[in-house]
Each structure stands twice: as C-alpha cells, then as structure tokens.
Amino acid sequence: MRGLLFLARFEYLRREHGPGMVAAVLQALDPSDRGALRGVDRREWYPFGTLVRLDRAIARITAPGDDAIYERIGRACARHRTEWLGPDARFHSIHGFLSRLADQHPRLHSFGEAVYLRHGFRDGTIAFSKYPELEGAFCRATLGYLRGAVERLSGAPVAALERSCQCRRDESCQFWISWAR
Numbered sequence: 001m002r003g004l005l006f007l008a009r010f011e012y013l014r015r016e017h018g019p020g021m022v023a024a025v026l027q028a029l030d031p032s033d034r035g036a037l038r039g040v041d042r043r044e045w046y047p048f049g050t051l052v053r054l055d056r057a058i059a060r061i062t063a064p065g066d067d068a069i070y071e072r073i074g075r076a077c078a079r080h081r082t083e084w085l086g087p088d089a090r091f092h093s094i095h096g097f098l099s100r101l102a103d104q105h106p107r108l109h110s111f112g113e114a115v116y117l118r119h120g121f122r123d124g125t126i127a128f129s130k131y132p133e134l135e136g137a138f139c140r141a142t143l144g145y146l147r148g149a150v151e152r153l154s155g156a157p158v159a160a161l162e163r164s165c166q167c168r169r170d171e172s173c174q175f176w177i178s179w180a181r
Contacts, residue, residue, distance in 0.1 A: 001051050002108045004042040005077065009054060012076035017062055028057040045110055052135045059137070070137045074144025082152045094153050094179060098126055098146075122179050125163070129172035136167045146175050156180040 013021040026034050033050050040046070055073060063069035098116045105114035105128070112131045118124045126146065139162055147160040159178045164170035 001046050001048055001110070002042065003040040003044045003046060005051060005108060006037060006040045006046060006054065007042055008077040008080035009051075009058065009073060010040070011080050012073055013058065013062075015076070016072075021062065025054070025057050025061055028061055029053060048109075048111065048131075048133050048135075048138075052133075052138060055137050055141060067137075067140065070140035071144030071147070074141035074146075075148030077141070078145045078148030078152060082149050092153055094122075094150055095124060097149065097153055098124055098177070101149075102126055122181075123177060125174050125176045127172040127174045129166070131166055131173075134167045136165070139165055139167060139173055142173070143175060146177055150177055150179050154179040154181045 010022050013025060026037060029037070030053075033053055036046060036050055037054065055070060058073060059066070059069045063072075095116075095118050099118075102114040102116040105112065112128055114126060114128050116124060116126045128142070143160055143162050147158050150158045150160070156179060158180075159176075161176050162173060163176050164172060164174045166173050
C-alpha cells in the first residue's frame with residue numbers, strides 16, 4: 001500500500017482527535033509497525049497488514065466497540081483525496097472519478113485488480129478482486145471512502161452498498177454506488 005493511504009489516516013486523527021492522537025495510536029502498534037510508520041513517505045510501499053493493524057489501533061483507541069469507525073476512516077480518506085478540488089468538485093464527472101479510481105488501483109495497491117462498471121446516469125459498481133489478504137475492516141473503510149468521495153463530488157447524499165465481499169468467499173468485493181445529482 002502506498003504511504004499516501006497511511007498519511008490520510010494520520011490526517012484524520014489530527015483533524016478529529018488532535019495532533020497527540022497520532023502518537024497515541026502509533027504507540028499502540030507493535031514495534032515493527034511503529035518503526036515502519038515513522039516518517040511515512042507518500043510514494044513508498046508498505047504492507048497491507050500494517051494498514052489493517054493501523055486501522056484496528058485507531059478503532060481500539062478512538063472508538064472502542066464502534067465498527068462504524070472504519071467507514072468514518074474511509075470518508076476522511078476521501079476528503080483527503082478530493083478536498084483539493086475545492087468548490088469545483090461538483091463539476092467533475094463521478095463516473096470519470098470512479099473509472100480513474102479503478103484504473104489507478106495499481107498506483108496505490110501492490111496487489112489485486114479493480115474494475116468500474118457504469119450502470120446508468122447516476123449509478124455504477126466498482127469491484128476489487130484477487131486480494132491476497134482479506135479484511136472486513138478494510139472493506140468497510142472502502143465503503144466509507146466511496147460514499148464520502150461521491151458525496152463530495154455530487155454535493156448530495158449517496159447510497160452505497162457492498163453487494164459481495166471476498167471475506168464472504170465471493171469472487172470480488174463489489175460496491176454499488178448511486179447518487180442524486
């Protein structure tokens with residue numbers, strides 16, 4: 001996983017819980033993960049398992065027992081990726097964004113495949129497959145990311161569902177997204 005994904009989570013911690021929370025979460029990780037994440041470079045590669053353990057530490061420390069935290073983490077990562085669009089966000093094609101997200105999957109992930117399929121004017125499905133490791137928390141964060149990104153781009157509420165999941169032995173994790181504008 002590219003360092004950018006870790007940096008987005010650190011930004012979430014700073015925005016929502018204050019700068020000291022980054023240090024607290026890092027301290028909760030095992031020494032090898034903690035060492036790998038000091039001085040994260042957005043362009044470098046890091047193990048998928050390290051991202052999963054970071055998300056679990058964020059959940060354990062900031063929202064014990066609240067599984068919705070993973071979607072909030074994903075939404076924060078969407079804000080991190082789309083906020084540079086500013087007020088022009090609503091002028092970007094949502095289908096184009098989701099298609100580019102699938103096409104650019106190899107830029108952020110060193111594994112798996114992604115495909116986007118447009119269904120209609122305001123809905124589509126993005127599918128992720130061939131992940132060597134499976135983790136439900138990552139799927140929930142992905143759902144939050146997709147919902148958050150499309151809400152920022154459309155300026156309206158979004159319906160999003162994970163219709164299939166590799167964690168449930170499906171061939172792929174398929175996320176259906178529908179928006180009003």
